[in-house]
Amino acid sequence: xxxxxxxxxxxxxxxxxxxxxxxxxxxxxxxxxxxxxxxxxxxxxxxxxxxxxxxxxxxxxxxxxxxxxxxxxxxxxxxxxxxxxxxxxxxxxxxxxxxxxxxxxxxxxxxxxxxxxxxxxxxxxxxxxxxxxxxxxxxxxxxxxxxxxxxxxxxxxxxxxxxxxxxxxxxxxxxxxxxxxxxxxxxxxxxxxxxxxxxxxxxxxxxxxxxxxxxxxxxxxxxxxxxxxxxxxxxxxxxxxxxxxxxxxxxxxxxxxxxxxxxxxxxxxxxxxxxxxxxxxxxxxxxxxxxxxxxxxxxxxxxxxxxxxxxxxxxxxxxxxxxxxxxxxxxxxxx
Ligand code: HEC
Ligand code: HEC
Ligand code: HEC
Ligand code: HEC
Ligand code: HEC
Ligand code: HEC
Ligand code: HEC
Numbered sequence: 001x002x003x004x005x006x007x008x009x010x011x012x013x014x015x016x017x018x019x020x021x022x023x024x025x026x027x028x029x030x031x032x033x034x035x036x037x038x039x040x041x042x043x044x045x046x047x048x049x050x051x052x053x054x055x056x057x058x059x060x061x062x063x064x065x066x067x068x069x070x071x072x073x074x075x076x077x078x079x080x081x082x083x084x085x086x087x088x089x090x091x092x093x094x095x096x097x098x099x100x101x102x103x104x105x106x107x108x109x110x111x112x113x114x115x116x117x118x119x120x121x122x123x124x125x126x127x128x129x130x131x132x133x134x135x136x137x138x139x140x141x142x143x144x145x146x147x148x149x150x151x152x153x154x155x156x157x158x159x160x161x162x163x164x165x166x167x168x169x170x171x172x173x174x175x176x177x178x179x180x181x182x183x184x185x186x187x188x189x190x191x192x193x194x195x196x197x198x199x200x201x202x203x204x205x206x207x208x209x210x211x212x213x214x215x216x217x218x219x220x221x222x223x224x225x226x227x228x229x230x231x232x233x234x235x236x237x238x239x240x241x242x243x244x245x246x247x248x249x250x251x252x253x254x255x256x257x258x259x260x261x262x263x264x265x266x267x268x269x270x271x272x273x274x275x276x277x278x279x280x281x282x283x284x285x286x287x288x289x290x291x292x293x294x295x296x297x298x299x300x301x302x303x304x305x306x307x308x309x310x311x312x313x314x315x316x317x318x319x320x321x322x323x324x325x326x327x328x329x330x331x332x333x334x335x
Contacts, residue, residue: 040087044095048086050105051096055081062107085166099164121158135239142236142243154201161187171272172240181227181269188228215253226258227269235267242268 042048054060059074086092097104101116125136140158143149148156174180191197195206216222231252233242257264 040092042087042093042095044093047095047097052081052083054107055079056083081165085168089166089168091164091167118157118159121162138236138239139241139243142234142239146233146243146245147247148245151201156201160191174272177269178224181224184227184229185223192228226265230258230265230268233268235264237267240272 054075057075058080059072061070061072063069064071099119101113103110103113122136122140125131125134126140127137143158148160168183170180170183189209191201192207192209198204198206210219213219229242229245232245232248234244234246234250236242236244252258252264
């Protein structure tokens with residue numbers, strides 16, 4: 001009787017602990033929902049239209065007051081800001097003049113505005129508990145050691161990879177790794193396959209990326225399954241996205257750095273998802289859905305199973321040899 005009561009109390013307790021911890025571990029909604037599923041309406045929509053009416057269109061108009069005529073011009077592509085992408089970006093809740101001077105409300109814009117200094121990421125995100133999980137300070141430290149940092153004087157900043165009007169977190173809440181890989185690679189290709197942009201920062205001659213990576217078999221397939229930073233950055237355990245880009249001579253070239261059980265991809269591309277279930281090779285295959293790295297996916301049960309078979313076979317051989325020896329001895333005794 002007492003035993004029964006004790007047993008049910010323990011069962012209730014255990015199930016309570018289990019359910020409460022599973023609630024505690026449930027990720028917050030906004031951490032998992034990709035930003036673009038939310039139907040976001042900015043409270044600055046109207047005000048921003050004051051800028052978008054020119055910067056969000058293929059052409060802009062202004063009135064020549066002396067002649068009373070309306071003049072149309074094409075908007076320079078480099079000055080174009082995509083409305084839809086802006087309202088899906090991390091900074092969608094901003095108004096343009098949160099980052100840009102109020103003076104931009106006048107047109108033609110004053111010349112000295114070009115010299116305006118812009119906020120850096122750390123100005124707003126540095127030492128802020130709200131963004132602690134992103135480790136901005138560490139990212140900044142890594143960036144300062146990266147190969148691009150030497151171009152700081154030429155104007156290289158975090159904004160060059162994180163487009164102020166379109167950047168959206170991806171790998172952190174990705175449900176489609178292929179899409180994230182394409183998104184992250186496009187960040188690099190923005191300059192590395194667009195010489196117009198590249199030459200704003202460097203006097204180097206144009207580099208043919210495809211030729212430079214010819215040693216990689218199925219290059220197209222590889223570039224769809226791994227990001228540039230997998231090979232070009234140094235792994236860091238505490239941040240999700242490595243920011244220490246190395247000089248080209250330190251890039252990963254050996255196949256088995258990825259195609260092996262302790263693949264470097266587990267510490268970079270698959271970091272977020274692999275942490276929880278790294279132990280179980282089969283699950284890797286499932287959660288990584290499209291990307292199944294040959295060699296990186298091995299199963300623990302299969303490992304133990306094959307060991308079992310190995311010992312089994314050795315055992316059978318031993319028994320067999322033992323009886324053979326006995327038999328031979330018996331025969332020798334008989335003759
Ligand atoms: C009547 C059209 C028009 C409106 C309205 C307008 N702009 Fe512009 N803007 C331009 C054109 C054309 C350029 C490129 C020529 C120049 O730099 O003056 C430009 C350039 C810029 C630049 C780049 C300056 C540089 O460094 O070269 C910024 C930043 C900018 N605008 C921000 C804004 C903001 C913010 C608003 C809204 C508050 C705004 N603009 C409203 C037409 C407009
Ligand atoms: C979170 C801050 C931020 C917000 C919000 C923002 N901008 Fe910018 N914008 C920047 C920064 C930083 C640059 C310089 C980018 C660089 O150095 O590459 C820039 C550059 C520009 C340029 C120059 C061309 C370019 O893309 O480099 C234009 C035009 C511009 N912004 C217009 C706008 C308009 C219009 C809005 C509102 C819809 C807006 N910006 C909102 C930070 C912001
Ligand atoms: C002018 C201040 C300011 C600057 C500069 C700025 N941010 Fe932000 N950022 C914010 C604010 C405020 C939010 C929150 C916006 C919201 O919740 O609507 C935000 C949101 C974000 C988010 C999403 C956070 C989340 O959990 O949803 C990321 C990631 C981010 N910023 C990265 C950057 C990076 C990288 C840079 C530099 C390239 C940068 N920010 C520059 C103020 C800024
Ligand atoms: C050479 C390009 C490059 C530069 C420069 C760069 N980043 Fe990034 N950063 C990336 C890429 C690629 C990602 C991955 C984006 C994704 O999938 O969410 C990223 C992601 C991030 C994230 C989100 C990480 C997370 O945990 O979700 C933050 C925050 C960030 N960068 C901050 C910075 C800051 C701060 C700087 C400057 C000190 C900087 N970045 C400079 C390429 C760059
Ligand atoms: C599988 C690993 C791998 C991937 C993925 C990869 N790279 Fe590379 N990359 C290398 C190696 C190794 C070199 C050095 C080649 C050499 O020594 O000529 C290199 C060279 C380079 C160089 C230097 C070229 C030069 O000679 O100056 C650039 C720039 C570059 N890669 C950019 C990229 C970009 C952008 C991407 C993503 C689209 C990318 N890489 C993807 C391994 C990789
Ligand atoms: C804003 C433009 C821009 C972006 C974005 C950019 N790069 Fe670069 N990168 C450059 C330029 C310019 C150089 C040449 C620097 C020089 O003169 O040596 C360079 C150099 C490199 C090199 C060669 C370093 C060496 O040893 O010569 C590698 C590797 C590289 N970038 C990788 C990347 C990767 C990976 C990304 C994306 C995460 C990226 N870059 C994003 C402009 C860019
Ligand atoms: C940065 C990590 C990385 C490196 C380095 C790397 N691979 Fe891969 N490789 C992958 C990934 C990820 C896949 C994609 C698996 C998938 O999606 O099916 C892949 C796929 C392949 C495939 C199958 C391609 C296909 O069409 O399905 C072959 C073959 C291959 N790699 C050979 C190599 C060889 C040979 C090397 C060395 C020269 C190499 N890989 C270097 C990560 C890497």
